[in-house]
Amino acid sequence: MLFPTSLVGSYCQPDWLINRAKLAGQYPPRTRAKELWRIAPEFLKEAQDDATRIAIREQEEAGLDIITDGEIRRESYSNRFATALDGLDLNNHGMVKTRSGSMVPVPRITGKISRKAAVEVEGVKFLKAHTDRMVKVTLPGPFTMSQQAVNEHYPNLAEAAMDYAAAIREEIAELFEAGADVVQLDEPWMQARPEIAEDYGLDALNAALEGAAGTTAVHICFGYAAMTKDRPEGYSFLPQFKDCHCNQVSIETAQSNLDTSVLEHLRSKKIILGVLDLKDPNVESAELVASRIRRALPHVDAENVIVAPDCGLKYLPRDVAFGKMKAMADGAAIVRSEMS
Numbered sequence: 001m002l003f004p005t006s007l008v009g010s011y012c013q014p015d016w017l018i019n020r021a022k023l024a025g026q027y028p029p030r031t032r033a034k035e036l037w038r039i040a041p042e043f044l045k046e047a048q049d050d051a052t053r054i055a056i057r058e059q060e061e062a063g064l065d066i067i068t069d070g071e072i073r074r075e076s077y078s079n080r081f082a083t084a085l086d087g088l089d090l091n092n093h094g095m096v097k098t099r100s101g102s103m104v105p106v107p108r109i110t111g112k113i114s115r116k117a118a119v120e121v122e123g124v125k126f127l128k129a130h131t132d133r134m135v136k137v138t139l140p141g142p143f144t145m146s147q148q149a150v151n152e153h154y155p156n157l158a159e160a161a162m163d164y165a166a167a168i169r170e171e172i173a174e175l176f177e178a179g180a181d182v183v184q185l186d187e188p189w190m191q192a193r194p195e196i197a198e199d200y201g202l203d204a205l206n207a208a209l210e211g212a213a214g215t216t217a218v219h220i221c222f223g224y225a226a227m228t229k230d231r232p233e234g235y236s237f238l239p240q241f242k243d244c245h246c247n248q249v250s251i252e253t254a255q256s257n258l259d260t261s262v263l264e265h266l267r268s269k270k271i272i273l274g275v276l277d278l279k280d281p282n283v284e285s286a287e288l289v290a291s292r293i294r295r296a297l298p299h300v301d302a303e304n305v306i307v308a309p310d311c312g313l314k315y316l317p318r319d320v321a322f323g324k325m326k327a328m329a330d331g332a333a334i335v336r337s338e339m340s
């Protein structure tokens with residue numbers, strides 16, 4: 001099918017599950033943030049499962065073809081996996097600067113980074129049990145995790161990133177064994193810190209993807225619209241992904257009004273095309289979504305386009321998130337019909 005649709009990863013979590021005002025009032029947590037949950041610890045898993053069922057069903061109702069768990073069980077896209085690894089001091093935080101210049105607490109790397117247990121495997125099994133559509137699961141990438149920590153163990157962050165990559169590679173193998181159709185690595189910090197990414201980012205990313213038994217994707221963005229208002233006109237680190245071992249590259253085009261000719265560099269990849277402007281509180285029309293798909297087609301073959309939001313829907317009001325998601329599916333259907 002042309003123009004299958006999917007979330008990038010996250011969907012909005014219900015207000016009864018997480019303190020959305022508190023969530024929106026801080027940068028995405030890099031350390032554990034258990035205080036965000038409204039549910040008592042002994043009932044939290046059950047509540048997260050129930051909310052995940054809702055997220056799955058709303059994706060299906062909106063007409064999406066590839067389903068995620070909405071990252072409902074996560075406080076941020078990265079901290080659930082990153083804080084589950086060995087080699088980190090999670091109680092005595094370090095500090096790093098975000099792309100917007102603010103300082104945020106992060107784990108300190110105090111020993112060898114390694115994966116001690118599966119993190120998202122049970123989530124994939126749950127997802128497979130509650131939908132008959134294709135499923136995708138997301139993980140933070142090794143470069144981004146290396147930038148979201150203070151290194152007090154390795155000679156340099158490049159070596160730390162390679163051990164992050166090994167942990168991700170082990171997780172990816174089990175995710176595909178559990179039935180994932182697509183595994184996506186999120187690497188927003190490769191866009192935020194392109195000079196450092198040039199040094200070791202792609203090597204670490206390819207190490208994480210080595211030997212993957214299924215379809216892999218990498219998401220590159222300019223940050224959540226709720227946190228990062230201004231967008232550059234183009235990517236600082238995108239053509240380099242022609243040498244990435246992933247099958248798909250996820251980019252945003254709507255909020256930045258991206259010059260889609262940059263996609264010419266990625267003709268060997270499928271493109272997860274971001275077509276929802278998440279800074280706009282209004283729900284796009286299906287025709288507007290269709291126009292954003294069409295503007296990419298001179299530079300990417302139609303059969304290589306997956307339609308998605310620019311970034312995660314985590315911070316949107318629930319009615320807006322669902323409306324945008326449905327408009328996206330309806331817009332893809334318009335262009336699919338035209339191409340047929």
